[in-house]
Amino acid sequence: MDIREGTIITPLPEETLLLDRERKWRVKLPIAYKEFIKKYNGSSPIKDSFLCNKHEYTVDRFLCILQVTGNNENEYYDIGVVKTQLDERIVTDEDLVGTELLPIAVLFAGDFVCLDYRDSTEEPTVCVWNHEESGDLDPVTYFLCDSFTTFLNLLR
Known part of the structure; x- marks a missing residue:
């Protein structure tokens, strides 16, 4: 993965923090995602666009x-x-106790790429959450792909 220089947010998460978040969110993060976040936490990709629902999106x-301690200026990018x-x-x-949609990337214009746990808390799919069409207790999403790894491979 090629990322824009200087965009990784530190400190990089360790396994204990990831396990804590999994317990809090009541989901299992995909192994590929955990490996990615440990290396590229909060980064901006160079290949940053993809197609979904006949629309081009930009990460x-x-x-x-x-x-989160209140001492890191980048905490507003924290998933939690x-x-x-x-x-x-x-x-x-x-x-609901737990997580249905877990935002993992912010898209240009306010939408998000999410891990979608609505069908499985162990093997999430990936979707785009549309902020303009969504209302309270009525999220509008577009299926993107079956896995986080596939999502990374869609970026161009």
């Missing part, structure tokens, strides 16, 4: 996983922070 940057901000716009049931 602004991948979201990061940080121990973004997930909290999107709140009821990325779930279908306000009483």
